[in-house]
Amino acid sequence: MQSLLIRGGKPLYGTIPISGSKNAVLPMLAAAVLFRESCRIRNCPDLTDVHAGVAILRWLGAEVRWQGRDLLVNPEPIARWQIPGELMGLMRGSVFFTGPLLARLGNCVLSVPGGCPIGARPVDFHASGFEALGAVREGDRFFGPLTGGEICLPYPSVGATENLLMAALGASGITRIHNAAREPEIVCLCDFLRAGGCRVTGDGTDTIHIRGGLPGTGALAPIPDRMEAATFACALASAGGEIILDGADHTHLTALLEVLERSGCGIIKEKTRIILSAHGLVSPGDITTGPYPGFPTDAQAPVMAAMIRARGETIIRETVFEGRMGHVEPLRAMGARIALSGGTARITGTWELLGRKVTASDLRCGGALAVAALGARGLTEIHGVAHILRGYEDFAGKLRALGADACLA
Numbered sequence: 001m002q003s004l005l006i007r008g009g010k011p012l013y014g015t016i017p018i019s020g021s022k023n024a025v026l027p028m029l030a031a032a033v034l035f036r037e038s039c040r041i042r043n044c045p046d047l048t049d050v051h052a053g054v055a056i057l058r059w060l061g062a063e064v065r066w067q068g069r070d071l072l073v074n075p076e077p078i079a080r081w082q083i084p085g086e087l088m089g090l091m092r093g094s095v096f097f098t099g100p101l102l103a104r105l106g107n108c109v110l111s112v113p114g115g116c117p118i119g120a121r122p123v124d125f126h127a128s129g130f131e132a133l134g135a136v137r138e139g140d141r142f143f144g145p146l147t148g149g150e151i152c153l154p155y156p157s158v159g160a161t162e163n164l165l166m167a168a169l170g171a172s173g174i175t176r177i178h179n180a181a182r183e184p185e186i187v188c189l190c191d192f193l194r195a196g197g198c199r200v201t202g203d204g205t206d207t208i209h210i211r212g213g214l215p216g217t218g219a220l221a222p223i224p225d226r227m228e229a230a231t232f233a234c235a236l237a238s239a240g241g242e243i244i245l246d247g248a249d250h251t252h253l254t255a256l257l258e259v260l261e262r263s264g265c266g267i268i269k270e271k272t273r274i275i276l277s278a279h280g281l282v283s284p285g286d287i288t289t290g291p292y293p294g295f296p297t298d299a300q301a302p303v304m305a306a307m308i309r310a311r312g313e314t315i316i317r318e319t320v321f322e323g324r325m326g327h328v329e330p331l332r333a334m335g336a337r338i339a340l341s342g343g344t345a346r347i348t349g350t351w352e353l354l355g356r357k358v359t360a361s362d363l364r365c366g367g368a369l370a371v372a373a374l375g376a377r378g379l380t381e382i383h384g385v386a387h388i389l390r391g392y393e394d395f396a397g398k399l400r401a402l403g404a405d406a407c408l409a
């Protein structure tokens, strides 16, 4: 079993490239099912979740080929619409394939996907959205034909918005999704579909209009990974120093950068990069997670890890996932002073963190433990590396490029 070893206490200096976004590329892989001809996803990050998506596409019958960092998908031979449990369980992103399969083949099975253990994560919004499009349900199976309609999401779920807008492309007429999520990854998915000729408008707002009709052929690169950028920004805040996040889009990171600015970090926002500096932190006050453009739940764990050493008291409220505090226990083991009550964490700044043997229980917990380790004295041994490899491309290599003492062993 691999572990990530980090010897902390060294400030970070240097430049790293920000990879293509995991959460943008996974729905794009699923969208490939919809194309009438081949499509190309440019600059795909090398992540185990991306390989899981490729495995699902191949199992369904698609021809998938890497060309450098581009992924070429020919979905024409796709004939299967049932994804076996072991592939479905590889990640949460497996659920994105169900809408496109329903749109293209008129059938899908909506079984519970895998993903990080951060709460119940049901798929009821996906199911009722399929039914609002006229799909008939028999147990977990849904089948068409689909007719455009009105879908009102009870909560702006990212996954349900993406899955249902792709399903709606297989429906006759126009569909409107109300209370849609507004995350940049949704706009990216719609840009990909528009590159294939689809008529989708309103993405990035809370009402999305979709005219039925499958895409032809198209190519696009995912947006830069705002959660990778957020994690490295928190790493800098924790360790101190000055780094450049090359390719990062600061307009996707407004809520996080505001928090880091409040805690004393220097931030220069340029068109295609962010320059950050930090030399000791003060508490930024209260942070509450919420749907975009609110503070991202995916950045909650890394920011908590950075604020352990911020002078004063920081309060972090998690409102999106009820079980997303798995990082608190290992952070405490490193010396963090965190009082936890339900989804609210009260962090009292402490000067010294100590390297320990800790285990990542989910992807962003892994990022958070690395953030803490960089600011800690001595060696931290992080287990559960498989979680980190799901969503951070060449994590240890990028840390080393910033001068950190980090390796996989």
Ligand code: UD1
Residues within 6 Å of the ligand: 023, 026, 092, 093, 119, 120, 121, 122, 123, 124, 125, 126, 127, 155, 156, 157, 158, 159, 160, 181, 297, 298, 320, 321, 322
């Ligand atoms: C996506 C992201 C994840 C991020 C999350 C919120 C991917 C692959 N994952 O996850 O990194 O943390 O958005 O920004 O893009 N819910 C229901 N029923 C449903 C669907 C969702 O109750 O059918 C609830 C969830 O339990 C959660 C909330 O809605 O409490 C938000 O979840 P959602 O936005 O759907 O997250 P994911 O798409 O799973």
